Amino acid sequence: MNNRSLRGKVAAVGVGETTYYRHGESPDPEFVLCLKAILAACSDAGVDPRAIDGFASFSDDRNDPMSLATALGIDELKFSNMQWGGGGAGVAGAVANASAAIVGGLADCVVVYRALAQGQFGRFGQGPQVPGVPSEYALALSYGQMSPAQFFAPKAMRFMHEHGIGQEALRAISMASYHHAQTNQRAVMYGRPLTEEKYDSSRWIAEPFHLYDCCQENDGAAAIILVSADRARHLKQKPAYILGAAIGSSYRVPSSPAAEFSSKNYASSHFGQAAKRLYEMAQLKPGDIDVVQCYENFTGGVLMSLVEHGLFAPEEAMEVLQLENLLAPGGKMPLNTSGGNLAECYMHGLGLQIEAIRQLRGQSTNQVPDVNVSLAVGGPMSPPVSTALYGSEEAL
Amino acid sequence: MSNSYIPTDGSGPESEDADEVSSLANYYLPAGLPGPLIGPNDLYAPYWNGTRDEKLMIQRNPSTGVYQWPPQWITHDTQSFDIDWVQVEGKGVLYSWTRVWHPVHPILKDSCPYIVVVVELPHAGGIRMLGNLLGDPQQDVEIGAELEAVFEHHNDASQPFTLVQWRKIA
Numbered sequence: 340m341n342n343r344s345l346r347g348k349v350a351a352v353g354v355g356e357t358t359y360y361r362h363g364e365s366p367d368p369e370f371v372l373c374l375k376a377i378l379a380a381c382s383d384a385g386v387d388p389r390a391i392d393g394f395a396s397f398s399d400d401r402n403d404p405m406s407l408a409t410a411l412g413i414d415e416l417k418f419s420n421m422q423w424g425g426g427g428a429g430v431a432g433a434v435a436n437a438s439a440a441i442v443g444g445l446a447d448c449v450v451v452y453r454a455l456a457q458g459q460f461g462r463f464g465q466g467p468q469v470p471g472v473p474s475e476y477a478l479a480l481s482y483g484q485m486s487p488a489q490f491f492a493p494k495a496m497r498f499m500h501e502h503g504i505g506q507e508a509l510r511a512i513s514m515a516s517y518h519h520a521q522t523n524q525r526a527v528m529y530g531r532p533l534t535e536e537k538y539d540s541s542r543w544i545a546e547p548f549h550l551y552d553c554c555q556e557n558d559g560a561a562a563i564i565l566v567s568a569d570r571a572r573h574l575k576q577k578p579a580y581i582l583g584a585a586i587g588s589s590y591r592v593p594s595s596p597a598a599e600f601s602s603k604n605y606a607s608s609h610f611g612q613a614a615k616r617l618y619e620m621a622q623l624k625p626g627d628i629d630v631v632q633c634y635e636n637f638t639g640g641v642l643m644s645l646v647e648h649g650l651f652a653p654e655e656a657m658e659v660l661q662l663e664n665l666l667a668p669g670g671k672m673p674l675n676t677s678g679g680n681l682a683e684c685y686m687h688g689l690g691l692q693i694e695a696i697r698q699l700r701g702q703s704t705n706q707v708p709d710v711n712v713s714l715a716v717g718g719p720m721s722p723p724v725s726t727a728l729y730g731s732e733e734a735l
Numbered sequence: 736m737s738n739s740y741i742p743t744d745g746s747g748p749e750s751e752d753a754d755e756v757s758s759l760a761n762y763y764l765p766a767g768l769p770g771p772l773i774g775p776n777d778l779y780a781p782y783w784n785g786t787r788d789e790k791l792m793i794q795r796n797p798s799t800g801v802y803q804w805p806p807q808w809i810t811h812d813t814q815s816f817d818i819d820w821v822q823v824e825g826k827g828v829l830y831s832w833t834r835v836w837h838p839v840h841p842i843l844k845d846s847c848p849y850i851v852v853v854v855e856l857p858h859a860g861g862i863r864m865l866g867n868l869l870g871d872p873q874q875d876v877e878i879g880a881e882l883e884a885v886f887e888h889h890n891d892a893s894q895p896f897t898l899v900q901w902r903k904i905a
Contacts, residue, residue, distance in 0.1 A: 466840035469769050470893060474779035475805060477771035481898055482867050483764050483835060483843055484851045492833035493853050500831070500878050543836040543848075591811060598805045600853045601863045606831070 344620050347735045349438040350571035350578035353384025353564035354693040359527050359684035363458030365558035373402040373454035374410060376560035384564045385575040386448060391564070393418030393449030395437035397429030398687050402454050418446035422586070425721030426463075426487065427453075427634055427680075427688030432717065432725030434692060435584035437565045447566065453689045454560035462556055463487065479597035487636060488553055490599070491720050492545040495639025497606035499547060502653035506547060508660040509638040510538045512674070513551045513681055515665035516635060520678025523704040527555060528682035552638040554680040561689040563696070579696040582712065582730040583621030587613030588722030599720075608643035608719030613726055618649070621728045623712060625649040628728075630673045630698045630707045632691035633716040635680045640719035648716060648726070667705035676705040688717050695729050762887060763867045763900055764849060767842040770889060770896045778806050781820040786897035789886045793859060795821045802860030825884025827854035827901065830863055832876045848872045854882055854901050869902040 355376045357367075365372060381388045388411045394404035395418070404419035418440045422429035430453070437449035457463070466485030471477075484490065498504070517533035520526035533551055541550040571578035589604040589611060599605070618624060625648060633641045633648075642656060650672060651659040659672065667673040677683045677694035684690050695715035697703045711734040717725040773780050785792030794803045796810040797819045809816050831853040838844050850868040855861055868876065869885060882901040889896050 464839060466843075467769060468840060470767075471772035472769040474771040474773050474777055474783055477769060477783075477896070478779075478805065479865050480769045481771070481896075482851055482865055483768060483840070483846075483849055484865055485768075486839040488837070489833060489835055489839070489851065492835075493831035493851065496833060497831035497853070497878070543834070545836065546834045593805060600865050601804045605853070605863070 345435065345438045345442060345581045345584055346620055346622065347580050347582070348442045348568055349565055349581045350568050351563050351581070351696045351729065352566055352571045352574045352576055352578055353380040353386060354696055355379025355381070355383055355562045356525060356690065356693065357559045359525055359686070360558040361527060362462060362556035362558055365456050365458060367456075369454050369456035369459050370402055370406065372456060372558065372560035373407065373452060376454065376562040377407070377411070377450055377452055380450060380562040380564045383576065386564055389414050390448050391450050392416060393437060393440055393446030395420045395422070395433045395440070395449055395451045396453060397422040397424060397433040398426060398453065400453055401460065402452070418449060422725070424718070424723045424725065426636055427718035428721045428724045430634070430688035430692060430717040430725065431584055431715060431727035432586040432723065434563065434565070434581070434727050435586060435725060438581045438584065441565060441567055447570070449565050450562050451565065451689070452560065452562040453687050455686060456558045457556055458558060464556060475595055476597045484597070488548055489545045490597070491637050491640060492548050493600070494606055494720060495637065495642065496547055498639065498643055498653070501606060502656065504642065504653065504656045508642060508656050509547060509552050510535065511660045511662045511665060512635065512638040512641045513538060514662050516675045516679040516681035517551070518662070518666060519676050519705045520682035523678050523683055526678040526683040527557060528678060547639065548637050551681070554636050554685045557684045557686065559684055559686055561686045561693060563689070563692060577700045578732070579699040579713070579729040580731070580735060582623065582728040582734060583617045584725065584727040585613040585616040585620065586723050586725045587616070588724065592722050606643070608640055608647050609722040609724050610644050610647035610716070610719060610726060613724060614648045617726050617728060621730075623728065628712050628714045629710040630667070630676060630695070631714045631716070632675055632677075632679065632695045633714075634688040634691055634718045635675065636718055636720070644716050644719040648714070667703070667707045673705070673707045676703050676707065691715055692727065699729055699731050762889070763869060764846055765842050766889065766891065768840065770892050770894060772894065778808060782806065783896060785822070786886060786899055787895070790822045791825045791884055791899060792820045792822055793862060795819045802862050804862035804864070823856060823859040825899070826858065827856045827864070827882045827884070829868075829876070829878055829880040829882055830855040831878060832868065834872065834876070850876060852876070852882070852901055864899065866899055866901045869900055
């Protein structure tokens with residue numbers, strides 16, 4: 340067996356989240372949200388905040404490690420890392436990087452974090468209002484192709500066309516998230532259930548995406564504390580071991596989504612190769628997974644991510660992606676059991692990583708029985724993408 | 736990024752000039768969306784300069800004949816800095832599309848829906864480009880439809896440019 344592996348060597352021992360808000364509604368500045376989430380994760384883990392010696396984030400998070408270390412009075416900073424990848428593509432990559440730092444002896448207690456206050460810093464879903472852009476970007480923006488929903492819609496459209504997948508599959512993905520949010524009081528969409536009729540009659544954003552196929556924009560923060568497996572066994576929570584993680588891309592995908600339309604593997608989430616390495620490291624097959632968290636920037640991305648993780652063939656999508664199959668506790672493939680990015684909170688997918696950990700601990704508001712292997716897929720379509728598998732002691 | 740460029744009434748930046756307004760009516764989308772800024776030694780300059788002359792220019796490796804798009808500083812198959820720009824026929828096949836209903840830019844507030852297409856050029860190594868599909872924005876869109884390029888000159892932009900648009904071959 341390849342000794343160069345994360346499998347079983349690191350565990351998530353603490354998770355923390357602030358209150359989640361609609362965008363622009365946080366009473367706190369982003370940095371304060373970040374501190375609150377980190378402190379909540381420390382408290383959950385039973386770890387003194389001053390013992391954190393490493394920071395790992397993604398998506399150009401604005402809250403830099405030196406500011407955090409200074410504010411928290413951290414004894415000794417040993418590791419700091421930023422993962423590339425658009426949106427939440429790097430979320431599991433940040434977990435992977437933190438884990439690698441621990442396995443490699445660079446640090447002992449690393450926090451993975453993400454904080455967003457769109458009221459303070461501006462929203463994602465708006466096009467740039469400037470007369471000119473670098474000539475590469477004009478290949479898309481000048482055609483009114485300027486937001487993530489617009490960039491990704493033709494990818495999903497092509498994938499659905501190639502495999503005969505209908506709108507009902509996207510609807511089931513959306514409804515699963517909204518269904519699970521109804522028992523999760525953290526969820527921004529708690530108390531706001533979605534029906535088939537409401538989905539069908541909702542306005543188009545960019546075909547094939549209705550309003551309810553698109554993630555929210557939120558304010559909040561989330562954090563995960565990682566330590567070595569040996570140390571994890573002496574802390575207060577049931578450890579969620581890293582079974583595997585992978586970062587990657589398809590062949591020749593330009594970094595700008597504005598140019599991605601030319602990539603060979605266009606109708607793709609770009610997870611194919613990374614998922615293969617994920618399973619190799621974890622020494623598992625798709626069929627071993629008990630519960631799935633899969634990043635929904637848009638439902639079409641979930642569809643392609645699930646296929647590229649080998650959970651079903653594209654031709655099986657219409658059969659598998661039916662609401663009853665996706666619901667906890669009894670569905671064949673419980674999906675996004677906290678409400679996910681669509682209905683809990685869009686914290687660039689860190690909430691989905693946390694939910695994967697909660698499922699292993701038995702602490703989800705939509706608990707699946709006897710979870711030993713928990714998949715948490717990061718943001719699709721905007722590579723480098725990243726993905727992680729967490730497991731219980733029994734899964735090792 | 737500054738918002739100061741965008742006129743608050745949603746009209747184009749040169750809306751007081753009657754001649755300019757009549758030419759704006761020929762654009763698929765209203766003037767005022769970001770255009771290309773061609774910098775010195777710009778990798779994309781041969782493409783954008785070509786469109787001004789109604790030529791569709793893309794990169795090709797002179798030693799292997801492999802097309803590449805978007806442009807790169809080196810050939811991806813041989814890692815050579817020696818790259819040709821060649822003119823290709825403005826014909827393509829509709830590979831994918833979206834119809835945009837939600838405006839994310841003030842200029843587009845009254846221009847939805849509009850159609851964005853991904854166009855594949857089989858005669859140029861299957862490279863793909865984005866554009867708008869001219870005609871009724873509510874038309875049925877068919878993947879696989881044969882398209883031809885139409886050059887849309889934005890002569891009244893502060894840095895004039897030309898967009899390559901696409902329409903169905905009747």
